Amino acid sequence: MKIVPRDKSSLKGNRKVLTRQTKGDKFRVSSFKGYYSMYDKDWAKVDINKVPSIKTVVPGPKSKEYHDRASKYMKGYSNQVKLFPVAFESGKGSVLTDVDGNDYIDFSSGIYVTGLGHCHPKISEAIAHYAGQLMNCHDFTTKIKMELLEKLAEVTQGDLNGIQLYDSGTTAVEAGLRCARAATGNFEFISFWRDFHGKTMGSVSLAMVDSSQGMRAPGFYQAPRPNCYRCPFKMTHPECNCYCVDFIENVILNETSQQLAAIVLEPVQGWNGSVVPPDDYMPKLRVLCDKYGILLFADEVLTGMARTGKMFCMEHWDTIPDITTIGKGFGNGFPVTAMCVSDKFKDVIENISASSSYGGNPMACAAALASLEVIEDENLCERSEHLGNIMLKRMEKIKNNHPIVGDVRGKGCLLAIELVKDKTTKEPFEEAGKLVYRKAFEKGLAWVPSRSTLRLSPPLIMDDDMALKGLDIIDEAIGEVEKELL
Numbered sequence: 001m002k003i004v005p006r007d008k009s010s011l012k013g014n015r016k017v018l019t020r021q022t023k024g025d026k027f028r029v030s031s032f033k034g035y036y037s038m039y040d041k042d043w044a045k046v047d048i049n050k051v052p053s054i055k056t057v058v059p060g061p062k063s064k065e066y067h068d069r070a071s072k073y074m075k076g077y078s079n080q081v082k083l084f085p086v087a088f089e090s091g092k093g094s095v096l097t098d099v100d101g102n103d104y105i106d107f108s109s110g111i112y113v114t115g116l117g118h119c120h121p122k123i124s125e126a127i128a129h130y131a132g133q134l135m136n137c138h139d140f141t142t143k144i145k146m147e148l149l150e151k152l153a154e155v156t157q158g159d160l161n162g163i164q165l166y167d168s169g170t171t172a173v174e175a176g177l178r179c180a181r182a183a184t185g186n187f188e189f190i191s192f193w194r195d196f197h198g199k200t201m202g203s204v205s206l207a208m209v210d211s212s213q214g215m216r217a218p219g220f221y222q223a224p225r226p227n228c229y230r231c232p233f234k235m236t237h238p239e240c241n242c243y244c245v246d247f248i249e250n251v252i253l254n255e256t257s258q259q260l261a262a263i264v265l266e267p268v269q270g271w272n273g274s275v276v277p278p279d280d281y282m283p284k285l286r287v288l289c290d291k292y293g294i295l296l297f298a299d300e301v302l303t304g305m306a307r308t309g310k311m312f313c314m315e316h317w318d319t320i321p322d323i324t325t326i327g328k329g330f331g332n333g334f335p336v337t338a339m340c341v342s343d344k345f346k347d348v349i350e351n352i353s354a355s356s357s358y359g360g361n362p363m364a365c366a367a368a369l370a371s372l373e374v375i376e377d378e379n380l381c382e383r384s385e386h387l388g389n390i391m392l393k394r395m396e397k398i399k400n401n402h403p404i405v406g407d408v409r410g411k412g413c414l415l416a417i418e419l420v421k422d423k424t425t426k427e428p429f430e431e432a433g434k435l436v437y438r439k440a441f442e443k444g445l446a447w448v449p450s451r452s453t454l455r456l457s458p459p460l461i462m463d464d465d466m467a468l469k470g471l472d473i474i475d476e477a478i479g480e481v482e483k484e485l486l
C-alpha cells in the first residue's frame with residue numbers, strides 16, 4: 001500500500017467530500033491524522049481459474065493437528081466447525097486460505113462479519129494506525145469517536161441519534177433492552193420464534209430456549225415469526241393480510257400484563273436461514289406498536305451495514321424503529337457494535353451508563369468509521385443488491401433442478417437454501433443439510449450450515465463470476481447428495 005502525504009488543499013470542505021474522492025483507479029483511504037494512503041480498487045481481484053484450489057484431502061493434516069490440539073481445551077464449537085474442522089491461516093478479499101495451503105471461496109464472511117472482504121486495506125490500516133497511537137481511554141471522547149458518532153448519526157434512519165458503543169452484538173442488544181425499559185417505564189418484551197439476539201441473559205430470553213438454558217427470564221414473551229414458506233397459520237400471503245401481526249395483539253392482550261417496553265425482532269431472520277418477511281409486515285407492525293405505545297426495536301446486528309442491499313434492512317420497508325442495534329459488519333471483523341435510539345429518548349439514555357471496558361475504543365471507532373466510508377465509497381449497497389439478484393436467479397434454477405431443494409430466499413447478500421425430503425410435505429432434510437455442507441466445503445466453498453438450511457453470506461465485494469462459481473459448487477454437491485440419499 002502506498003502512503004502519500006496528506007494534500008492539505010483537499011481538506012477544505014467537509015470530511016465526507018474528502019473521503020469520497022477517488023483518483024484514477026485508487027481510492028483515498030482515510031482522513032486519519034497526518035497521512036492517508038491509496039489502495040487499489042482491484043486489491044481483492046483474483047484469477048477465478050485459480051480459486052478454489054484444494055491441494056490436500058480436506059481438512060488437511062495440519063488442520064487436523066491444530067484442531068485436535070485446540071479442541072482438547074476449547075469446548076462448544078459451532079456446527080459450522082464441528083462438521084468441517086478446518087484451521088484457517090489467512091484471508092484476502094473473498095478468499096480464505098487454510099493452514100495446509102488450500103484456498104476456498106468464502107460464502108460465510110466469518111459469520112456475516114467481513115462484508116467488505118478479509119483484510120480490506122482501509123480497515124486494516126485504520127486499526128493499525130490506532131493500535132500504534134491510542135488503544136484505550138475508557139469512554140473519554142477521542143477525535144475518531146467524535147467522527148464515527150457524527151457519521152453514524154448521518155447514516156442511521158430517521159432520528160436514531162442517541163448512540164452508545166459496545167463490543168459485541170449481545171451487549172448492544174442488552175443496552176437496547178435497558179433503554180426500552182427506561183424510556184417506557186415498562187418491563188415486558190415480545191420477540192419472535194427462532195430469532196437470535198446473542199448469548200447474554202437478556203438476549204437469550206429473547207430467543208428460543210433449549211434444555212441447556214432452561215426457562216427465559218420473566219417478562220419475555222414470544223410470537224410466531226412471519227415465514228411465508230412455513231406459515232404457522234397455514235395461510236397464504238397476500239390474502240392473509242399479514243395475520244401474523246394481528247396475532248401479536250392476542251399475545252399482548254392474553255399473555256402479557258400489558259406493560260410492554262418493546263417488540264424486538266431481526267428484520268430478516270439470520271440464524272434460521274434468511275427468512276424475509278412480506279413487504280407489508282413491518283409497516284403493519286409499526287402501526288401496532290404505535291397503537292399500544294410499544295417501542296419497535298430492530299436488531300440489525302446481522303442485517304445492517306449493507307448486508308441486505310441497504311445500509312439498514314428496515315429501509316426496505318420505509319419503517320423506522322425506535323431502537324436499533326448494529327454489529328458484525330460494523331467493524332468488518334473488529335469487535336465494535338452500537339445501540340442507537342430515537343432522539344425522543346435521548347435524555348433517557350443519558351441515565352444508562354455506556355461505560356464499558358472496550359466499547360468505543362479508538363481502534364474500534366477507526367474500524368467502524370472506515371467501514372462506513374468504504375460502503376459509501378465503493379457503492380456496496382448497490383453491489384450487495386446486484387450480487388443478491390444474480391445469485392437468487394441462479395439459486396432458483398438450482399431449486400427447479402433438484403427434488404430436495406424446497407426453498408431459496410434472501411435479500412442482498414443474505415441468502416439461504418432450504419432442503420426438504422419432499423417438496424409437498426416440506427419435511428426438513430437435516431441429513432442432506434449436513435452432507436451438502438461438507439461436500440461443498442471439500443470442493444472449496446467455506447459457508448454456514450443450519451440443520452436443513454444452508455446459509456450464504458458472501459462478502460459484498462465478491463465478483464459475480466466467483467459468486468456464480470460458488471453456486472456451481474453447491475449445485476454439484478446437492479446432486480451428489482441426492483444420488484446418495486434418494
Ligand SMILES: Cc1ncc(COP(=O)(O)O)c(C=O)c1O
Nearest residue numbers: 168169170196197198299301302
Ligand atoms: C441478529 C443478531 N443479534 C445479536 C447477535 C449477537 O452478536 P454477538 O455474537 O456479536 O454477541 C447476533 C449474532 O449472531 C445476531 O445475529
